[in-house]
Amino acid sequence: MKISGLKQNKTSSRYIVISTLLIMLFIGPLSVFAQDPGSIATLRQMGKAFASIAEKTSPAVVGLKAERTVTQEYPSMRQWPFGEPFSDPFEFFFRRSPRQREQRAPQQPRRESRTAQGSGFIISPDGYILTNNHMVEESEKIEVELTDGRKFTARIIGTDPDSDVAVVKVDGENLPYLEMADSDALEVGEWVLAIGNPLGLSHTVTAGIVSAKGRSGFGLAYFENFIQTDAAINFGNSGGPLINLDAKVVGINTAIVGSGGNIGIGFAIPINMAKNIYDQLLKSGTVSRGYIGIKYGELESEIASGLGLKEDTKGIYVIEVMEDSPAEKAGIKRYDVIVEFEGKPVEESNEFRNRVAMLNPGTKVEMVVLRNKRRRKITLNLATLPSVAELTGALPQETQKELGFSVEDLTDELAEQYGYKNLSGVIVTSVDDNSQAAEKGIARGALIMEVNQQKVRNTTEFNEAIKDAKKEGTALLFVKRGRYTYFVPLKLSEN
Numbered sequence: 001m002k003i004s005g006l007k008q009n010k011t012s013s014r015y016i017v018i019s020t021l022l023i024m025l026f027i028g029p030l031s032v033f034a035q036d037p038g039s040i041a042t043l044r045q046m047g048k049a050f051a052s053i054a055e056k057t058s059p060a061v062v063g064l065k066a067e068r069t070v071t072q073e074y075p076s077m078r079q080w081p082f083g084e085p086f087s088d089p090f091e092f093f094f095r096r097s098p099r100q101r102e103q104r105a106p107q108q109p110r111r112e113s114r115t116a117q118g119s120g121f122i123i124s125p126d127g128y129i130l131t132n133n134h135m136v137e138e139s140e141k142i143e144v145e146l147t148d149g150r151k152f153t154a155r156i157i158g159t160d161p162d163s164d165v166a167v168v169k170v171d172g173e174n175l176p177y178l179e180m181a182d183s184d185a186l187e188v189g190e191w192v193l194a195i196g197n198p199l200g201l202s203h204t205v206t207a208g209i210v211s212a213k214g215r216s217g218f219g220l221a222y223f224e225n226f227i228q229t230d231a232a233i234n235f236g237n238s239g240g241p242l243i244n245l246d247a248k249v250v251g252i253n254t255a256i257v258g259s260g261g262n263i264g265i266g267f268a269i270p271i272n273m274a275k276n277i278y279d280q281l282l283k284s285g286t287v288s289r290g291y292i293g294i295k296y297g298e299l300e301s302e303i304a305s306g307l308g309l310k311e312d313t314k315g316i317y318v319i320e321v322m323e324d325s326p327a328e329k330a331g332i333k334r335y336d337v338i339v340e341f342e343g344k345p346v347e348e349s350n351e352f353r354n355r356v357a358m359l360n361p362g363t364k365v366e367m368v369v370l371r372n373k374r375r376r377k378i379t380l381n382l383a384t385l386p387s388v389a390e391l392t393g394a395l396p397q398e399t400q401k402e403l404g405f406s407v408e409d410l411t412d413e414l415a416e417q418y419g420y421k422n423l424s425g426v427i428v429t430s431v432d433d434n435s436q437a438a439e440k441g442i443a444r445g446a447l448i449m450e451v452n453q454q455k456v457r458n459t460t461e462f463n464e465a466i467k468d469a470k471k472e473g474t475a476l477l478f479v480k481r482g483r484y485t486y487f488v489p490l491k492l493s494e495n
Contacts, residue, residue: 002134002164002220002238002255053193053247054205059147059176060122061240063197064131064154064168066139067115069433119196119240120144120168121249122177127152127170128282130274131239132254133159136166138433144170147203158281162222162388164254165269165277166239178241181248183270186210186227194231194253194266196240206232208264215267216350220255222388225354226267227251233266242268276358290359290382292332293325294318298349299337307335308373314347315339315370330380332369339375340368357385395463399470402492404435405442409458418445419482424457425449440488442479450478470494 116139120131129144136142142154152170159166190210198204208231216224229242233253242251251268280287296318297303301311318336321327338346342365346352359365361384369376387396400406407426408414415421428446431438450456451465452475469475470492477488 002132049245050193050205050207053243053245054195056247057178057193057241057243058195058203058205060178061147061195061203062120062122062129063145063202064118064120064135064239065115065143065145066118066136067113067141067143068139069113117197117200117236118238119236119253121195121239121241122175123180123249123278124177125173125175127172127175128157128278129154129168129170130252130278131166131168132252133161133164133166135239136168137161142168144168145202146176158285158287160277160281160287162287163269163273163277164221165252165274167278167281178243179248180271180275181244181246181250183227183250183272186213186244186250186270188212191245192229192231192250193243194229194233194237194240194268195243196233196237196253198232198234198236200236208232211265213270214348214351218255218267220267223273223354223357224350225270225273226254227270229266229268230264231266232264237266273354273358288361289357289385290361290363290365291326291385292356292380292382293322293327294332295320295322296338296349296352304337307337307370309337309370313337313339313370314345316346316349316352318369326380326383330378332378332380333371335371337370338367339370340366342366356382361385394459395466399466399492401432401435403466403475403490404432404437406430407448407459407462410447418447420447420480423447423449423480424455425480426456426459426462436490437488440490441486442477442488443481446479446481448477448479452476453478466492 116135118131118135120129120135122129136156137159139156142156144152144154146152152172154168154170157167157169188210192208192210194206194208196204208229210227211230212228215226215228218224218226227242227250229251231242233256237253238255240253241249242253244250249271251271252274253266253268255267257263257265257267277287296316299309299313299315299317303317304311304313307317315337318327318332318334318338321332321334338352340346341352341355344355356365359382361382363382365380365382367378367380369378385391388394390396394400395403406429408429410420410423410425410427414427415423418427420427425447428442428444428448430444431442448456448462451462452469452472454465456462456465466475471494473492473494475490475492477490479486479488
């Protein structure tokens with residue numbers, strides 16, 4: 001289960017009022033309803049409806065156990081500053097003070113097998129299962145258990161980290177499965193049920209309402225369009241279904257807000273988005289998305305006024321047009337304001353990005369833009385969305401996997417934490433299991449100062465140095481960890 005800090009989006013107070021009234025209605029003193037047999041009958045009817053949905057859908061909800069080998073760096077003494085090291089199954093690194101790090105030489109990390117527990121649900125009688133990517137990515141073994149006690153070993157069909165959706169499969173026939181609803185038709189205030197295996201408690205059912213739709217900006221995935229619900233979601237619910245009153249899936253339970261368990265704010269990936277990804281992974285093993293080729297921002301009142309538009313104009317404004325992109329070929333220009341896409345209004349930038357990405361490359365689309373306060377209709381053919389690495393200047397996923405670790409800029413706070421004051425470089429934030437980096441002693445908190453004798457002061461310079469190193473087939477890293485410095489040679493496949 002992923003956890004996110006809460007970023008407030010636009011909400012309507014009427015939904016808060018509705019939610020509060022419903023809570024008062026259904027958990028109020030029973031004595032109030034004792035005077036009204038009709039109300040008691042209504043409550044019993046609703047309870048039976050929930051029970052019926054749970055009975056019908058639970059057999060297709062599965063428990064997932066994903067095993068992977070991890071690289072664990074241990075303190076020199078068995079003293080854990082935060083208790084025993086098993087909270088999140090994929091949280092493998094434990095902090096020590098800079099002074100403690102300086103008092104010991106780099107150690108060879110130990111290998112351990114760890115198991116993450118979560119949920120999934122069968123969507124076809126021949127055993128295809130939807131779950132979260134963060135549950136199964138790079139797992140060495142995935143075990144699936146049904147309500148009737150049957151166990152299967154699953155294989156990964158495909159994963160999409162950009163949306164946090166994964167498809168796995170078990171070999172079986174006439175398996176129970178769930179039908180998928182149209183999540184676009186879902187309305188705020190509708191009752192939904194979340195089924196999963198929170199904290200290892202098999203097939204737990206919770207009920208609530210849809211609190212909001214189209215939530216984004218949490219950094220949980222590149223494409224975010226979450227359904228927000230107050231149905232109780234906890235650790236282990238990851239990958240389980242969010243179900244409507246028709247006993248059909250409307251979403252994949254994915255994340256919670258806060259640092260602990262459920263506080264009534266959970267997020268699910270809309271099933272329409274997941275189904276599109278499922279279809280592509282089943283067909284080709286990869287996901288392709290539509291691409292226009294512009295950098296843009298959400299239109300605010302001050303920018304609208306600066307463009308000579310009314311301050312309440314809704315849309316997105318074009319900041320930059322990519323060279324040789326569909327946008328450039330169609331004549332889109334900087335300062336254009338896109339107000340319609342495929343016949344529907346454009347209001348939010350994240351929503352626009354998701355709508356474009358949901359379409360296949362090659363799709364012919366129509367947009368309406370405002371240019372010099374006049375409406376213009378523009379038609380273009382979508383291209384294929386480049387990888388996140390290509391869009392952001394990050395390393396390609398293949399190169400990142402070869403390196404076996406991730407880095408970020410050395411901030412003043414990190415320099416203070418790790419004892420790297422007055423130094424420059426990039427700091428290691430995570431190390432992949434079974435990677436050459438892990439084998440050669442690179443660990444979280446190490447500072448990489450040079451690549452092939454070239455100083456690197458930030459992630460941009462590091463990425464460029466690694467890209468150059470690929471041409472040679474080797475990256476020689478100059479690394480500092482605590483008060484020790486050493487060289488680490490890494491092999492890279494040549495371009």
